[in-house]
Amino acid sequence: MESLVVHSLPLDELKTYQNKIEAVPNEEVITAARNNILPDKLVIVIVGDKDKISQQLKNEFGVDAIELDNEGNNIS
DSSP: OHHHHHTTOOTTHHHHHHHHHHTSOHHHHHHHHHHHOOGGGOOOOOOSOHHHHHHHHHHHHOOOOOOBOTTSOBOO
16 A cells, blocks of 8 residues: 555555556567567576576577675675
8 A cells, every 4th residue: 555655646546557458459568578578688687596496598598697795896
């Protein structure tokens, strides 16, 4: 409820939200994705035990894990 007030949404938003999403035509979703998702700028964050997942990331996606501290500084 707090987020409804903070964002000035109607109190019935939780009841009507899914229908609003489903009413958006597929073409509009695809256009929005093409205009806003930039693969060369994409960052994926994976949280977990580096020793357990880094080799899997390398094998399946060809990427190296980069370890960051709590401030986002590279420590790997």
